[in-house]
Amino acid sequence: MSAPRTLYDKIWDDHLVDEQPDGTCLLYIDRHLVHEVTSPQAFEGLRMTGRKVRAPEKTLAVVDHNVPTSPDRHLGIKNEESRIQVEALATNAAEFGVEYYSASDKRQGIVHIVGPEQGFTLPGMTIVCGDSHTSTHGAFGALAHGIGTSEVEHVLATQTLIQKKAKNMLVRVDGVLPPHVTAKDIILAIIGEIGTAGGTGHVIEFAGEAIRALSMEGRMTVCNMTIEGGARAGLIAPDEKTFEYIKGKPRAPKGEALEQAIAYWKTLQTDEGAHYDRVVVLDAASLPPIVSWGSSPEDVISVQGIVPNPDDIQDETKRTSKWRALDYMGLKPGTKMTDITLDRVFIGSCTNGRIEDLREVAKVVEGKTVASTVDAMIVPGSGLVKEQAEAEGLDKIFKAAGFDWREPGCSMCLAMNDDRLKPGERCASTSNRNFEGRQGFKGRTHLVSPAMAAAAAIAGHFVDIREWN
Numbered sequence: 090m091s092a093p094r095t096l097y098d099k100i101w102d103d104h105l106v107d108e109q110p111d112g113t114c115l116l117y118i119d120r121h122l123v124h125e126v127t128s129p130q131a132f133e134g135l136r137m138t139g140r141k142v143r144a145p146e147k148t149l150a151v152v153d154h155n156v157p158t159s160p161d162r163h164l165g166i167k168n169e170e171s172r173i174q175v176e177a178l179a180t181n182a183a184e185f186g187v188e189y190y191s192a193s194d195k196r197q198g199i200v201h202i203v204g205p206e207q208g209f210t211l212p213g214m215t216i217v218c219g220d221s222h223t224s225t226h227g228a229f230g231a232l233a234h235g236i237g238t239s240e241v242e243h244v245l246a247t248q249t250l251i252q253k254k255a256k257n258m259l260v261r262v263d264g265v266l267p268p269h270v271t272a273k274d275i276i277l278a279i280i281g282e283i284g285t286a287g288g289t290g291h292v293i294e295f296a297g298e299a300i301r302a303l304s305m306e307g308r309m310t311v312c313n314m315t316i317e318g319g320a321r322a323g324l325i326a327p328d329e330k331t332f333e334y335i336k337g338k339p340r341a342p343k344g345e346a347l348e349q350a351i352a353y354w355k356t357l358q359t360d361e362g363a364h365y366d367r368v369v370v371l372d373a374a375s376l377p378p379i380v381s382w383g384s385s386p387e388d389v390i391s392v393q394g395i396v397p398n399p400d401d402i403q404d405e406t407k408r409t410s411k412w413r414a415l416d417y418m419g420l421k422p423g424t425k426m427t428d429i430t431l432d433r434v435f436i437g438s439c440t441n442g443r444i445e446d447l448r449e450v451a452k453v454v455e456g457k458t459v460a461s462t463v464d465a466m467i468v469p470g471s472g473l474v475k476e477q478a479e480a481e482g483l484d485k486i487f488k489a490a491g492f493d494w495r496e497p498g499c500s501m502c503l504a505m506n507d508d509r510l511k512p513g514e515r516c517a518s519t520s521n522r523n524f525e526g527r528q529g530f531k532g533r534t535h536l537v538s539p540a541m542a543a544a545a546a547i548a549g550h551f552v553d554i555r556e557w558n
Protein backbone atom coordinates (compact mmCIF):
# COMPACT_ATOMS: atom_id res chain seq x y z
CA MET A 90 0.00 0.00 0.00
CA SER A 91 1.24 3.46 -0.79
CA ALA A 92 1.78 5.95 2.03
CA PRO A 93 -1.13 8.23 2.92
CA ARG A 94 -0.91 11.54 1.07
CA THR A 95 -2.14 15.07 1.69
CA LEU A 96 -4.26 16.94 -0.84
CA TYR A 97 -1.15 18.90 -1.83
CA ASP A 98 0.84 15.67 -2.35
CA LYS A 99 -1.90 14.30 -4.61
CA ILE A 100 -2.18 17.35 -6.87
CA TRP A 101 1.60 17.58 -7.01
CA ASP A 102 2.00 13.89 -7.98
CA ASP A 103 -0.67 14.21 -10.66
CA HIS A 104 1.24 17.06 -12.34
CA LEU A 105 4.83 15.95 -11.95
CA VAL A 106 6.54 15.72 -15.34
CA ASP A 107 10.12 15.29 -14.15
CA GLU A 108 12.10 15.21 -10.93
CA GLN A 109 15.87 15.75 -10.72
CA PRO A 110 18.05 14.21 -7.96
CA ASP A 111 18.35 17.62 -6.25
CA GLY A 112 14.56 17.90 -5.97
CA THR A 113 14.08 20.32 -8.85
CA CYS A 114 10.83 19.37 -10.54
CA LEU A 115 8.94 20.17 -13.68
CA LEU A 116 5.20 20.57 -13.10
CA TYR A 117 2.48 20.58 -15.71
CA ILE A 118 0.30 23.70 -15.51
CA ASP A 119 -3.42 23.39 -16.27
CA ARG A 120 -4.43 27.03 -16.21
CA HIS A 121 -2.59 30.30 -16.69
CA LEU A 122 -4.20 33.62 -15.82
CA VAL A 123 -2.55 36.73 -17.20
CA HIS A 124 -2.91 40.41 -16.28
CA GLU A 125 -1.36 43.56 -17.67
CA VAL A 126 1.27 44.27 -15.01
CA THR A 127 3.42 41.14 -15.08
CA SER A 128 2.98 39.96 -18.67
CA PRO A 129 4.43 42.53 -21.12
CA GLN A 130 8.06 41.37 -20.89
CA ALA A 131 6.96 37.73 -20.98
CA PHE A 132 5.18 38.16 -24.31
CA GLU A 133 8.07 40.27 -25.55
CA GLY A 134 10.41 37.38 -24.69
CA LEU A 135 8.32 35.01 -26.82
CA ARG A 136 8.25 37.48 -29.67
CA MET A 137 12.00 38.00 -29.64
CA THR A 138 12.71 34.27 -29.79
CA GLY A 139 9.95 33.44 -32.24
CA ARG A 140 8.02 31.19 -29.86
CA LYS A 141 4.24 30.74 -29.61
CA VAL A 142 1.93 30.35 -26.63
CA ARG A 143 1.92 26.59 -26.15
CA ALA A 144 -1.71 26.23 -24.96
CA PRO A 145 -3.74 29.39 -25.67
CA GLU A 146 -6.97 27.65 -24.63
CA LYS A 147 -5.51 27.14 -21.13
CA THR A 148 -4.60 30.82 -20.89
CA LEU A 149 -6.93 33.71 -20.04
CA ALA A 150 -5.99 37.39 -20.02
CA VAL A 151 -7.78 40.24 -18.27
CA VAL A 152 -6.96 43.82 -17.29
CA ASP A 153 -7.49 44.76 -13.66
CA HIS A 154 -4.70 46.64 -11.84
CA ASN A 155 -4.39 49.71 -14.02
CA VAL A 156 -7.92 50.26 -15.24
CA PRO A 157 -9.79 53.30 -13.95
CA THR A 158 -12.96 52.54 -11.99
CA SER A 159 -14.76 55.79 -12.82
CA PRO A 160 -17.89 55.68 -15.01
CA ASP A 161 -16.06 57.54 -17.80
CA ARG A 162 -13.28 55.02 -18.08
CA HIS A 163 -14.06 54.30 -21.71
CA LEU A 164 -12.39 57.67 -22.37
CA GLY A 165 -9.04 56.03 -21.72
CA ILE A 166 -6.23 55.94 -19.17
CA LYS A 167 -4.41 59.19 -18.40
CA ASN A 168 -1.32 57.68 -16.80
CA GLU A 169 1.01 56.72 -19.63
CA GLU A 170 2.66 53.70 -18.03
CA SER A 171 -0.72 52.22 -17.11
CA ARG A 172 -2.12 52.89 -20.56
CA ILE A 173 0.84 51.23 -22.25
CA GLN A 174 0.50 48.10 -20.10
CA VAL A 175 -3.21 47.78 -20.84
CA GLU A 176 -2.70 48.32 -24.56
CA ALA A 177 0.15 45.81 -24.57
CA LEU A 178 -2.07 43.11 -23.09
CA ALA A 179 -4.74 43.69 -25.73
CA THR A 180 -2.14 43.50 -28.52
CA ASN A 181 -0.34 40.49 -27.05
CA ALA A 182 -3.55 38.54 -26.48
CA ALA A 183 -4.65 39.17 -30.08
CA GLU A 184 -1.24 38.32 -31.53
CA PHE A 185 -0.80 35.11 -29.52
CA GLY A 186 -4.42 33.94 -29.74
CA VAL A 187 -5.23 34.22 -26.05
CA GLU A 188 -8.76 35.03 -24.89
CA TYR A 189 -8.85 38.54 -23.46
CA TYR A 190 -11.39 40.52 -21.44
CA SER A 191 -11.00 44.25 -22.01
CA ALA A 192 -12.33 46.94 -19.68
CA SER A 193 -15.48 47.19 -21.78
CA ASP A 194 -16.25 43.45 -21.52
CA LYS A 195 -18.68 42.69 -18.70
CA ARG A 196 -16.65 39.58 -17.83
CA GLN A 197 -13.69 41.86 -16.99
CA GLY A 198 -12.65 42.11 -13.37
CA ILE A 199 -9.92 41.23 -10.92
CA VAL A 200 -8.18 38.17 -12.32
CA HIS A 201 -8.81 36.09 -9.15
CA ILE A 202 -12.51 36.85 -9.25
CA VAL A 203 -12.79 36.20 -12.97
CA GLY A 204 -11.16 32.73 -12.93
CA PRO A 205 -13.67 31.10 -10.55
CA GLU A 206 -16.58 33.02 -12.06
CA GLN A 207 -15.87 31.63 -15.51
CA GLY A 208 -15.31 28.05 -14.35
CA PHE A 209 -11.71 28.44 -15.53
CA THR A 210 -10.63 27.52 -11.98
CA LEU A 211 -11.43 23.88 -11.18
CA PRO A 212 -10.47 21.40 -8.44
CA GLY A 213 -7.28 19.38 -8.74
CA MET A 214 -5.72 21.77 -11.23
CA THR A 215 -2.40 23.56 -11.12
CA ILE A 216 -3.09 27.26 -11.67
CA VAL A 217 -0.57 30.06 -11.98
CA CYS A 218 -0.62 33.78 -12.60
CA GLY A 219 2.00 36.48 -12.34
CA ASP A 220 0.32 37.65 -9.17
CA SER A 221 0.78 36.71 -5.55
CA HIS A 222 -2.93 36.39 -4.75
CA THR A 223 -3.30 33.47 -7.14
CA SER A 224 -3.56 31.56 -3.86
CA THR A 225 -7.27 32.54 -3.97
CA HIS A 226 -8.01 29.68 -6.37
CA GLY A 227 -6.88 27.17 -3.73
CA ALA A 228 -10.42 27.48 -2.34
CA PHE A 229 -11.43 24.99 -5.05
CA GLY A 230 -8.79 22.44 -4.10
CA ALA A 231 -6.52 23.66 -6.91
CA LEU A 232 -2.79 24.09 -6.40
CA ALA A 233 -2.55 27.77 -7.26
CA HIS A 234 0.27 30.20 -6.76
CA GLY A 235 1.86 33.37 -7.99
CA ILE A 236 4.87 33.38 -10.32
CA GLY A 237 7.35 35.99 -11.53
CA THR A 238 7.47 37.48 -15.02
CA SER A 239 10.24 35.16 -16.28
CA GLU A 240 8.12 32.22 -15.11
CA VAL A 241 5.11 33.71 -16.90
CA GLU A 242 7.18 33.52 -20.08
CA HIS A 243 8.20 29.93 -19.27
CA VAL A 244 4.59 28.87 -18.72
CA LEU A 245 3.37 30.67 -21.83
CA ALA A 246 6.00 28.86 -23.90
CA THR A 247 5.91 25.39 -22.33
CA GLN A 248 2.79 25.06 -20.11
CA THR A 249 5.15 23.83 -17.40
CA LEU A 250 6.89 25.37 -14.40
CA ILE A 251 10.11 24.56 -12.58
CA GLN A 252 9.39 24.09 -8.88
CA LYS A 253 10.62 22.46 -5.71
CA LYS A 254 8.08 20.79 -3.53
CA ALA A 255 6.98 22.74 -0.45
CA LYS A 256 6.26 21.28 2.98
CA ASN A 257 2.75 20.44 4.15
CA MET A 258 1.08 22.60 6.79
CA LEU A 259 -2.40 22.14 8.22
CA VAL A 260 -4.42 25.01 9.66
CA ARG A 261 -7.51 23.57 11.30
CA VAL A 262 -10.26 25.92 12.38
CA ASP A 263 -12.59 24.02 14.70
CA GLY A 264 -16.01 25.03 15.97
CA VAL A 265 -18.62 27.52 14.80
CA LEU A 266 -18.02 31.22 14.07
CA PRO A 267 -20.04 33.65 16.21
CA PRO A 268 -22.58 35.84 14.35
CA HIS A 269 -20.99 38.69 12.32
CA VAL A 270 -17.53 37.13 12.45
CA THR A 271 -16.45 36.20 8.93
CA ALA A 272 -13.94 34.43 6.71
CA LYS A 273 -11.88 37.64 6.69
CA ASP A 274 -11.63 37.56 10.48
CA ILE A 275 -10.56 33.90 10.33
CA ILE A 276 -7.66 34.61 8.00
CA LEU A 277 -6.61 37.79 9.79
CA ALA A 278 -6.61 35.83 13.05
CA ILE A 279 -4.52 33.06 11.49
CA ILE A 280 -1.94 35.56 10.21
CA GLY A 281 -1.94 37.27 13.60
CA GLU A 282 -1.20 33.88 15.14
CA ILE A 283 1.48 32.52 12.77
CA GLY A 284 2.94 35.85 11.57
CA THR A 285 3.71 36.89 8.00
CA ALA A 286 6.56 34.38 7.84
CA GLY A 287 4.59 31.59 9.54
CA GLY A 288 3.84 29.69 6.37
CA THR A 289 7.23 30.13 4.70
CA GLY A 290 8.20 27.09 2.64
CA HIS A 291 4.80 25.47 3.13
CA VAL A 292 1.55 24.93 1.32
CA ILE A 293 -1.25 25.40 3.84
CA GLU A 294 -4.33 23.20 3.81
CA PHE A 295 -7.25 24.82 5.63
CA ALA A 296 -9.62 22.35 7.24
CA GLY A 297 -11.98 21.96 10.18
CA GLU A 298 -15.64 22.61 10.88
CA ALA A 299 -15.45 26.40 10.47
CA ILE A 300 -13.77 26.13 7.05
CA ARG A 301 -16.27 23.54 5.83
CA ALA A 302 -19.09 25.84 6.94
CA LEU A 303 -17.80 28.71 4.79
CA SER A 304 -19.35 29.42 1.39
CA MET A 305 -17.06 29.16 -1.65
CA GLU A 306 -16.66 32.92 -1.54
CA GLY A 307 -15.63 32.82 2.12
CA ARG A 308 -13.13 30.08 1.30
CA MET A 309 -11.70 32.28 -1.45
CA THR A 310 -11.23 35.09 1.09
CA VAL A 311 -9.29 32.72 3.36
CA CYS A 312 -7.09 31.29 0.59
CA ASN A 313 -6.54 34.76 -0.90
CA MET A 314 -4.58 35.90 2.14
CA THR A 315 -2.55 32.69 2.55
CA ILE A 316 0.21 34.61 0.86
CA GLU A 317 0.17 37.24 3.62
CA GLY A 318 0.85 34.31 5.98
CA GLY A 319 4.02 33.59 4.00
CA ALA A 320 2.87 30.28 2.48
CA ARG A 321 3.35 29.36 -1.15
CA ALA A 322 -0.30 28.41 -1.60
CA GLY A 323 -3.48 27.66 0.33
CA LEU A 324 -5.79 24.72 -0.28
CA ILE A 325 -9.26 23.64 0.77
CA ALA A 326 -10.49 20.18 -0.18
CA PRO A 327 -13.41 20.35 -2.62
CA ASP A 328 -16.85 19.21 -1.45
CA GLU A 329 -20.51 19.41 -2.51
CA LYS A 330 -20.44 23.21 -2.14
CA THR A 331 -17.53 23.37 -4.55
CA PHE A 332 -19.30 21.18 -7.11
CA GLU A 333 -22.53 23.20 -6.79
CA TYR A 334 -20.62 26.46 -7.31
CA ILE A 335 -18.93 25.14 -10.44
CA LYS A 336 -22.07 23.72 -12.09
CA GLY A 337 -23.24 25.95 -14.92
CA LYS A 338 -20.18 28.20 -14.99
CA PRO A 339 -19.32 29.06 -18.63
CA ARG A 340 -16.07 27.07 -18.88
CA ALA A 341 -16.92 24.28 -16.45
CA PRO A 342 -17.41 20.74 -17.75
CA LYS A 343 -21.03 19.81 -18.42
CA GLY A 344 -23.20 16.65 -18.47
CA GLU A 345 -21.23 13.39 -18.56
CA ALA A 346 -17.89 15.23 -18.44
CA LEU A 347 -18.99 16.98 -15.25
CA GLU A 348 -20.03 13.68 -13.64
CA GLN A 349 -16.63 12.20 -14.45
CA ALA A 350 -14.88 15.28 -13.16
CA ILE A 351 -16.82 15.19 -9.89
CA ALA A 352 -15.91 11.52 -9.41
CA TYR A 353 -12.24 12.55 -9.65
CA TRP A 354 -12.66 15.68 -7.55
CA LYS A 355 -14.09 13.54 -4.74
CA THR A 356 -10.70 11.80 -4.46
CA LEU A 357 -9.06 15.15 -3.71
CA GLN A 358 -9.03 14.71 0.05
CA THR A 359 -6.12 14.27 2.40
CA ASP A 360 -5.79 10.58 3.33
CA GLU A 361 -6.30 9.46 6.90
CA GLY A 362 -2.92 9.53 8.65
CA ALA A 363 -1.13 11.70 6.07
CA HIS A 364 1.82 13.65 7.46
CA TYR A 365 1.82 17.43 7.94
CA ASP A 366 5.13 19.10 8.79
CA ARG A 367 3.31 21.68 10.86
CA VAL A 368 -0.17 21.89 12.39
CA VAL A 369 -1.91 24.99 13.77
CA VAL A 370 -5.33 24.82 15.41
CA LEU A 371 -7.73 27.71 16.01
CA ASP A 372 -11.10 27.86 17.71
CA ALA A 373 -13.65 29.72 15.58
CA ALA A 374 -16.02 30.29 18.51
CA SER A 375 -13.47 32.51 20.25
CA LEU A 376 -12.84 34.81 17.26
CA PRO A 377 -13.89 38.49 17.39
CA PRO A 378 -14.17 40.91 14.45
CA ILE A 379 -10.59 41.89 13.73
CA VAL A 380 -8.92 45.16 12.74
CA SER A 381 -5.29 45.67 11.74
CA TRP A 382 -3.48 48.47 13.57
CA GLY A 383 -0.02 48.48 11.93
CA SER A 384 1.68 48.22 8.57
CA SER A 385 1.83 44.43 8.33
CA PRO A 386 -1.11 42.02 8.02
CA GLU A 387 0.09 40.32 11.22
CA ASP A 388 -0.56 43.52 13.21
CA VAL A 389 -4.10 42.61 14.16
CA ILE A 390 -6.31 42.95 17.21
CA SER A 391 -9.94 42.50 18.24
CA VAL A 392 -12.13 45.51 17.50
CA GLN A 393 -12.68 45.58 21.28
CA GLY A 394 -8.92 45.83 21.83
CA ILE A 395 -6.48 48.70 22.15
CA VAL A 396 -3.47 49.67 20.05
CA PRO A 397 -0.68 47.53 21.55
CA ASN A 398 2.45 48.96 23.16
CA PRO A 399 5.57 47.91 21.23
CA ASP A 400 7.63 48.31 24.44
CA ASP A 401 6.06 45.02 25.56
CA ILE A 402 7.97 43.23 22.77
CA GLN A 403 11.24 41.53 23.88
CA ASP A 404 12.96 41.36 20.51
CA GLU A 405 14.61 44.69 19.74
CA THR A 406 14.33 44.59 15.94
CA LYS A 407 10.67 43.71 16.16
CA ARG A 408 10.07 46.37 18.83
CA THR A 409 11.66 49.05 16.65
CA SER A 410 9.70 47.95 13.59
CA LYS A 411 6.37 48.03 15.45
CA TRP A 412 7.15 51.52 16.81
CA ARG A 413 7.83 52.59 13.26
CA ALA A 414 4.51 51.09 12.20
CA LEU A 415 2.65 53.06 14.89
CA ASP A 416 4.45 56.21 13.89
CA TYR A 417 3.52 55.64 10.25
CA MET A 418 -0.08 54.90 11.22
CA GLY A 419 -0.27 57.99 13.44
CA LEU A 420 -1.45 55.92 16.41
CA LYS A 421 -0.60 55.83 20.11
CA PRO A 422 -0.45 52.70 22.28
CA GLY A 423 -3.53 52.27 24.44
CA THR A 424 -5.95 53.92 22.00
CA LYS A 425 -9.20 51.98 21.81
CA MET A 426 -9.70 50.60 18.30
CA THR A 427 -13.28 51.89 18.36
CA ASP A 428 -11.96 55.44 18.95
CA ILE A 429 -10.02 55.44 15.69
CA THR A 430 -11.73 57.72 13.17
CA LEU A 431 -11.56 57.25 9.40
CA ASP A 432 -11.29 59.47 6.34
CA ARG A 433 -11.88 56.82 3.71
CA VAL A 434 -13.52 53.42 3.33
CA PHE A 435 -12.67 51.02 0.52
CA ILE A 436 -14.84 47.98 -0.11
CA GLY A 437 -13.60 45.71 -2.89
CA SER A 438 -10.48 43.76 -4.02
CA CYS A 439 -9.89 40.08 -4.76
CA THR A 440 -10.18 39.43 -1.01
CA ASN A 441 -13.67 40.86 -0.56
CA GLY A 442 -15.09 42.13 -3.85
CA ARG A 443 -17.58 39.34 -4.55
CA ILE A 444 -21.38 39.38 -4.47
CA GLU A 445 -21.75 37.92 -0.96
CA ASP A 446 -19.43 40.63 0.36
CA LEU A 447 -21.61 43.29 -1.24
CA ARG A 448 -24.77 41.71 0.18
CA GLU A 449 -23.22 41.86 3.66
CA VAL A 450 -22.40 45.51 3.15
CA ALA A 451 -25.93 46.28 1.92
CA LYS A 452 -27.42 44.69 5.07
CA VAL A 453 -25.29 46.93 7.27
CA VAL A 454 -25.83 50.21 5.42
CA GLU A 455 -29.43 49.98 4.20
CA GLY A 456 -31.35 53.08 5.24
CA LYS A 457 -28.27 54.66 6.82
CA THR A 458 -25.89 57.42 5.74
CA VAL A 459 -22.12 57.50 5.39
CA ALA A 460 -20.59 59.82 8.01
CA SER A 461 -20.00 63.33 6.67
CA THR A 462 -16.29 62.99 7.52
CA VAL A 463 -15.86 59.84 5.42
CA ASP A 464 -15.41 59.33 1.70
CA ALA A 465 -16.50 55.75 0.94
CA MET A 466 -16.32 53.69 -2.22
CA ILE A 467 -17.55 50.26 -3.25
CA VAL A 468 -15.81 48.57 -6.16
CA PRO A 469 -17.29 45.31 -7.48
CA GLY A 470 -14.65 42.68 -8.23
CA SER A 471 -15.92 42.06 -11.76
CA GLY A 472 -18.46 43.23 -14.30
CA LEU A 473 -20.57 40.17 -13.49
CA VAL A 474 -20.49 40.97 -9.76
CA LYS A 475 -21.58 44.51 -10.65
CA GLU A 476 -24.40 43.25 -12.85
CA GLN A 477 -25.61 40.86 -10.15
CA ALA A 478 -25.46 43.55 -7.46
CA GLU A 479 -27.48 45.91 -9.65
CA ALA A 480 -30.03 43.19 -10.44
CA GLU A 481 -30.53 42.84 -6.69
CA GLY A 482 -30.81 46.60 -6.21
CA LEU A 483 -27.72 46.76 -3.99
CA ASP A 484 -26.28 49.69 -5.94
CA LYS A 485 -29.36 51.75 -5.02
CA ILE A 486 -28.85 50.98 -1.33
CA PHE A 487 -25.18 51.95 -1.58
CA LYS A 488 -25.80 55.17 -3.47
CA ALA A 489 -28.67 56.20 -1.20
CA ALA A 490 -26.33 55.75 1.76
CA GLY A 491 -23.73 57.98 0.09
CA PHE A 492 -21.25 55.41 -1.23
CA ASP A 493 -19.51 55.86 -4.53
CA TRP A 494 -20.43 52.84 -6.75
CA ARG A 495 -17.64 52.10 -9.23
CA GLU A 496 -16.60 50.05 -12.24
CA PRO A 497 -14.68 46.79 -11.58
CA GLY A 498 -10.92 46.57 -11.00
CA CYS A 499 -8.23 46.39 -8.33
CA SER A 500 -8.89 50.04 -7.54
CA MET A 501 -7.65 51.32 -4.18
CA CYS A 502 -6.32 47.91 -3.12
CA LEU A 503 -3.05 49.22 -4.49
CA ALA A 504 -2.06 52.60 -5.81
CA MET A 505 -1.65 51.65 -9.49
CA ASN A 506 -4.64 53.61 -10.79
CA ASP A 507 -6.45 56.84 -9.92
CA ASP A 508 -8.02 55.45 -6.74
CA ARG A 509 -5.62 56.20 -3.94
CA LEU A 510 -5.28 57.70 -0.49
CA LYS A 511 -3.78 61.13 0.03
CA PRO A 512 -0.87 61.42 2.46
CA GLY A 513 -2.06 60.94 6.03
CA GLU A 514 -5.53 59.68 5.09
CA ARG A 515 -6.80 56.79 7.18
CA CYS A 516 -8.80 54.05 5.48
CA ALA A 517 -10.81 51.02 6.55
CA SER A 518 -10.21 48.57 3.72
CA THR A 519 -11.49 45.11 2.84
CA SER A 520 -8.30 44.38 0.89
CA ASN A 521 -5.35 42.25 1.96
CA ARG A 522 -2.26 44.43 2.38
CA ASN A 523 -1.52 47.36 4.67
CA PHE A 524 2.13 48.00 3.85
CA GLU A 525 3.44 51.57 3.88
CA GLY A 526 2.19 53.35 0.78
CA ARG A 527 0.08 50.42 -0.37
CA GLN A 528 -3.06 52.48 -0.94
CA GLY A 529 -1.19 55.68 -1.76
CA PHE A 530 1.87 57.59 -0.56
CA LYS A 531 1.71 57.92 3.25
CA GLY A 532 -1.81 56.46 3.25
CA ARG A 533 -2.87 54.52 6.36
CA THR A 534 -4.67 51.23 5.89
CA HIS A 535 -6.69 49.19 8.39
CA LEU A 536 -7.69 45.75 7.13
CA VAL A 537 -11.20 44.60 8.08
CA SER A 538 -14.14 42.49 6.89
CA PRO A 539 -16.78 44.00 4.56
CA ALA A 540 -19.35 44.31 7.35
CA MET A 541 -16.82 46.05 9.61
CA ALA A 542 -15.81 48.44 6.81
CA ALA A 543 -19.46 49.20 6.09
CA ALA A 544 -20.25 49.97 9.73
CA ALA A 545 -17.12 52.13 10.02
CA ALA A 546 -18.24 54.14 6.99
CA ILE A 547 -21.55 54.95 8.65
CA ALA A 548 -20.18 55.61 12.13
CA GLY A 549 -17.01 57.45 11.01
CA HIS A 550 -14.94 55.27 13.35
CA PHE A 551 -14.51 51.55 13.98
CA VAL A 552 -17.46 49.89 15.65
CA ASP A 553 -18.01 46.35 16.84
CA ILE A 554 -20.29 44.91 14.17
CA ARG A 555 -21.68 42.47 16.77
CA GLU A 556 -23.32 45.49 18.45
CA TRP A 557 -24.63 47.01 15.21
CA ASN A 558 -28.33 47.59 14.67
Ligand SMILES: CC(C)[C@H](C(=O)O)[C@@H](O)C(=O)O
Pocket residue numbers: 126127154219220221222235503
Ligand atom coordinates in the same frame (compact mmCIF):
# COMPACT_ATOMS: atom_id res chain seq x y z
C1 LIG B 1 0.88 43.88 -9.34
C2 LIG B 1 0.98 42.47 -8.85
C3 LIG B 1 2.23 41.86 -9.37
C4 LIG B 1 0.81 42.36 -7.33
C5 LIG B 1 0.93 40.94 -6.78
O1 LIG B 1 1.69 40.10 -7.23
O2 LIG B 1 0.26 40.61 -5.86
C6 LIG B 1 -0.54 42.93 -6.90
O3 LIG B 1 -1.61 42.21 -7.39
C7 LIG B 1 -0.61 43.02 -5.41
O4 LIG B 1 -1.65 42.64 -4.84
O5 LIG B 1 0.35 43.50 -4.80
Ligand code: SF4
Pocket residue numbers: 153154199200201220222438439440498499502503520521
Ligand atom coordinates in the same frame (compact mmCIF):
# COMPACT_ATOMS: atom_id res chain seq x y z
S1 SF4 C 1 -7.23 43.34 -5.93
FE1 SF4 C 1 -5.36 43.89 -4.88
S2 SF4 C 1 -4.50 42.00 -4.14
FE2 SF4 C 1 -6.00 41.49 -5.67
S3 SF4 C 1 -4.84 41.28 -7.56
FE3 SF4 C 1 -5.60 43.39 -7.46
S4 SF4 C 1 -3.97 44.54 -6.49
FE4 SF4 C 1 -3.51 42.37 -6.10
